[in-house]
Amino acid sequence: MSENKPVxxxxxxxxxxICRSPTxxxxxxxxxxxxxLNFKIDSAGTAGYHDGAAPDKRSxxxxxxxxxNLSRLKCRKVTEQDFHEFDYILGMDAANVRDxxxxxxEEHHAKIQLFLDYANAEFDEVPDPYYGGKRGFELVLDLIEDASDGLLKSLTK
Structure with missing residues (x-):
């Protein structure tokens, strides 16, 4: 990206x-x-249950x-400033998008969408693995890798 073009x-x-968005x-x-590629990238939760904590060890x-490597990441809650600051706000599931x-x-609603809109998967949402086992965390990672590839392809067209 050129220095004149915004990131x-x-x-x-x-x-x-704690699980999906930091992943x-x-x-x-x-x-x-x-x-x-140079992007400004962050994650947040609609609730502040784990503010300041590292992502779930299973993730x-x-x-x-x-x-x-997710070890440097810290959990935080979405802020009012996020709606102004970010170009894309990607929820992991429909409840996140609604929240x-x-x-x-209202003027920033178009920035909000489901992350898996960029995936080539049979899932519409990234399921919450928090109360499940390792297989759930692996599925989440599979879906996130797929959607990340799709998002990168869309952003670099």
Whole structure:
């Protein structure tokens, strides 16, 4: 990207910012870096259950096994400023999208969409793996990798 062109910004959002959205942030950042692309990338939750905490250890372990490092990430809640600051606000499920649109000023609603709109998967939403086992976290990572590839393709057209 040229220095004169603004950097595209992407915010990934789930409920608690402990599993899905930090995984999406880490995977997308890794893939963008591998392609030599510069984006502003962050993640947040619609609820502040885990503010300041690291991502769920299970998410970190599954991601690490595929070469993604989530250890530097910290959970946080979506803020009013996020709606103004980010170009793309991508919810992991329909409930996240609804919660975001309730909090978001009307003029920024078009920025909000489902992350899996960019995937080539049979799923519409990234399921919450929090109360499940390792297979759920692996499925989440599969879906996030797929949607990240689709989003990168869309942003680099």
């Amino acid at each position: 595209t910004s992407v915010l990934f959002v789930c409920l608690g910012n 999406a942030e880490g995977v997308f950042a890794h893939k963008a870096k591998d392609l030599g 970190q372990d599954v991601a690490k096994a595929r070469g993604y 975001l649109k309730r909090k978001c000023p």
